[in-house]
Structures are given as structure tokens and as C-alpha cells.
Amino acid sequence: MTASLPVPAPHAPSARAAAERLAGLAVPAGALGRLGELGTWLSAVQGQVPPRPLDDVRLVIFAGDHGVARHGVSAYPPEITAAMVRTFVAGRAGVNALAGAHGVRVRVLDLGVDDDLDGLPPEVGEHKVRRGSGAIHLEDALTAAETAQALAAGRRVAEREVADGAQLLLSGDMGIGNTTPAAALVAAGLGLGAGDVAEVAGRGTGVDDAGLARKREVLGAALERAGERAADPVETLTALGSADLAASVGYVVGAAEAGVPVLLDGLMSVACALTAERIAPGTAAWCVAGHRSPEPAQTLALARLGLDPLLDLGMRLGEGSGAVAAVPLLRSAVALLNDVALLSDLGDLVPTDA
Numbered sequence: 587m588t589a590s591l592p593v594p595a596p597h598a599p600s601a602r603a604a605a606e607r608l609a610g611l612a613v614p615a616g617a618l619g620r621l622g623e624l625g626t627w628l629s630a631v632q633g634q635v636p637p638r639p640l641d642d643v644r645l646v647i648f649a650g651d652h653g654v655a656r657h658g659v660s661a662y663p664p665e666i667t668a669a670m671v672r673t674f675v676a677g678r679a680g681v682n683a684l685a686g687a688h689g690v691r692v693r694v695l696d697l698g699v700d701d702d703l704d705g706l707p708p709e710v711g712e713h714k715v716r717r718g719s720g721a722i723h724l725e726d727a728l729t730a731a732e733t734a735q736a737l738a739a740g741r742r743v744a745e746r747e748v749a750d751g752a753q754l755l756l757s758g759d760m761g762i763g764n765t766t767p768a769a770a771l772v773a774a775g776l777g778l779g780a781g782d783v784a785e786v787a788g789r790g791t792g793v794d795d796a797g798l799a800r801k802r803e804v805l806g807a808a809l810e811r812a813g814e815r816a817a818d819p820v821e822t823l824t825a826l827g828s829a830d831l832a833a834s835v836g837y838v839v840g841a842a843e844a845g846v847p848v849l850l851d852g853l854m855s856v857a858c859a860l861t862a863e864r865i866a867p868g869t870a871a872w873c874v875a876g877h878r879s880p881e882p883a884q885t886l887a888l889a890r891l892g893l894d895p896l897l898d899l900g901m902r903l904g905e906g907s908g909a910v911a912a913v914p915l916l917r918s919a920v921a922l923l924n925d926v927a928l929l930s931d932l933g934d935l936v937p938t939d940a
């Protein structure tokens with residue numbers, strides 16, 4: 587995948603019909619707030635009014651290591667990445683608990699973990715591109731061929747989930763140090779340069795002031811090194827991304843191309859959606875933002891995509907957790923458009939233009 591074709595827009599007539607149905611429900615005009623808007627969006631992406639129940643919701647976690655993690659940009663050691671992949675498989679991570687509570691299927695894929703992960707089911711490593719991606723302030727994250735491979739893998743993963751019945755896809759991340767390349771993707775997507783890194787650098791897992799200063803330095807050096815290449819989204823992934831982030835980009839493009847909506851998570855998920863929109867314009871219309879992360883780059887990317895997050899709980903876990911936490915809101919929106927009586931069912935009590 588280099589520059590993809592634009593993605594067709596969700597079904598506008600269904601959006602109009604859903605808005606009409608919403609306006610006719612036995613509730614005061616506008617009383618359902620964001621839930622009403624969500625129901626309208628779900629009708630548009632499904633091409634159906636009222637929208638179908640979301641019975642098959644799936645999260646894919648893209649895991650990988652990042653060379654920058656050895657340069658003091660995270661509060662935790664890189665060995666945590668492989669250990670957490672094992673924890674997802676065992677069903678014991680934070681996101682597994684939420685997914686269990688909300689009926690979301692979870693898969694974790696190793697795109698670039700710096701460990702062979704022996705003993706895990708072979709599907710986990712089926713799309714592996716390499717062991718660890720390059721330290722972006724010193725070298726490219728990937729070769730051009732690896733970027734293409736990771737993008738294609740992510741796209742294939744989405745296509746398979748859709749063929750297998752997924753009605754809503756969520757994207758999650760695991761990789762110590764990944765808030766640094768993700769912030770770089772956002773900077774590149776917004777046309778920001780080495781002088782603007784304070785706007786995109788956040789504390790990630792909770793780095794102290796010295797860690798934040800190192801992160802800014804790493805980001806500045808990385809953007810400087812990438813130079814003009816940051817103007818091209820695929821080159822951005824090669825220079826500043828990673829195998830796991832590139833796959834997550836391909837996944838969002840693949841879902842949008844297949845006409846299946848995507849519920850986004852925190853910084854990594856949204857940085858990848860921003861990059862997906864650069865590669866395949868129109869992708870963002872198939873996305874909804876699950877939550878707001880405290881990472882400043884996530885807020886900047888959401889604003890660029892025109893997305894307003896559903897939740898703002900101060901969560902900064904990643905893994906897809908903020909997306910999973912928002913699933914009940916999407917199901918609530920479906921229930922309202924399906925199950926609420928119409929004002930007209932109440933009799934002649936309300937003037938039709940009320």
C-alpha cells in the first residue's frame with residue numbers, strides 16, 4: 587500500500603433517515619445528546635436504520651518494541667512488552683478485564699516484539715515483521731519493504747476479521763516506548779517540526795521531568811532526521827513509525843475500505859488513524875473516538891480528524907482499553923434508535939413541528 591484511493595463515505599441517506607427517526611422518538615428534541623448522534627453515525631456506517639445490534643465486536647492489539655525505549659523515554663523497561671503480550675494471551679491484562687465485562691473479543695499480534703515469544707500460539711507471530719523497530723532519532727524505524735509488509739499485514743487482519751463477522755473493530759497497542767514514535771507520527775501529520783515537539787510530547791507511562799526532556803530531544807532529533815520525508819505518510823512510517831504502528835494504520839484503512847466502523851483508543855490508535863487518513867482520505871469518517879488520553883498529541887490528532895472523544899476518564903493505559911470502555915455507549919445508541927416509541931405513538935399530544 588502506497589497512496590491508497592480515497593475511501594467512499596458512509597451512507598448519507600441512512601444518516602438522514604436515522605436523524606429523522608431520532609427526531610421522531612418519544613423524547614424531547616435533542617435529549618439523547620451524543621448518544622443520538624452516535625446512533626445516526628452507526629446507521630450511516632451500517633447503511634441501515636435503525637442500526638443493527640453490535641453483537642460481534644473485536645479488538646486487535648498490535649505489539650512491538652521500539653529502539654527509543656533504550657534511550658530513557660519511558661518509565662518502564664522494554665522487557666515489559668513481551669511479558670504483556672503473554673499476559674494478553676493469558677487474558678489477565680487491564681484490557682482483558684474490560685473486554686470480558688463488555689463482550690469484546692481480544693487478539694494480540696506480535697508485529698515487532700524484540701523477543702521470539704516461544705510457546706505462544708503461532709497466530710500471535712503470524713504477521714511478525716522484525717524484532718524491534720529502529721530508534722527513530724538515530725535511524726529509520728523500518729525499511730520501505732518492511733513498512734509495506736506491515737501495512738499490508740494490518741489491512742489483511744482487518745479484512746479477515748470482517749470476513750469472519752466483525753461488526754465493529756477496535757485498535758489497541760502494546761510496546762514500551764511507543765508514545766514517542768506515535769507523537770512523531772502526529773507531528774508529521776500536522777506538519778509540525780523539531781521546534782514544536784513540546785506540543786506533542788507527553789509523559790506516557792509517567793516519565794519524570796528529566797524523562798520528558800529526553801523524550802522531547804529524541805522527538806526533535808527524529809523529526810530533524812526525517813526532514814521532508816515527513817510530508818509523505820508512508821515515508822513517515824518508515825522513518826518515524828514502527829512495524830506495529832504501521833500495521834495498525836493498515837488495519838484502520840482495511841476496516842474503512844471494507845465498510846466496517848472503527849472505535850479508536852488512545853494516542854497510538856489515534857496517531858495511526860491520522861496516518862491512515864493521510865494515506866486513504868475518507869478513512870476518518872468510519873472512525874469514532876472512544877476516549878481522550880492525557881497525551882497532548884492525541885488531542886491534536888483528534889482535532890485534526892474532526893473527532894470528539896466519547897469518554898474522558900483520565901485513562902492512559904493503551905492496549906485498546908479506552909475503546910473497549912466506550913463500547914457500551916455505542917450499544918446504548920443502538921438500543922435507543924431501535925427500542926424507543928415514537929412521539930406519534932403517544933397520540934395527538936405534540937404538534938408535529940415541535
Ligand SMILES: Cc1cc2ncn([C@H]3O[C@H](COP(=O)(O)O)[C@@H](O)[C@H]3O)c2cc1C
Nearest residue numbers: 660662759760761762763764765790791904
Ligand atoms: C505494565 C504496563 C502495561 C501496559 N499496557 C499498556 N501500556 C502502554 O504503555 C506504553 C507506552 O508508554 P511509554 O511510551 O511511556 O513506554 C505502551 O506499552 C502502551 O501500550 C503499558 C505499560 C506498562 C508498563
Ligand SMILES: O=C(O)c1cccnc1
Nearest residue numbers: 790852853879902903904
Ligand atoms: O494514550 C494512550 O493510549 C497511552 C498513554 C500513555 C501510555 N500508554 C498509552
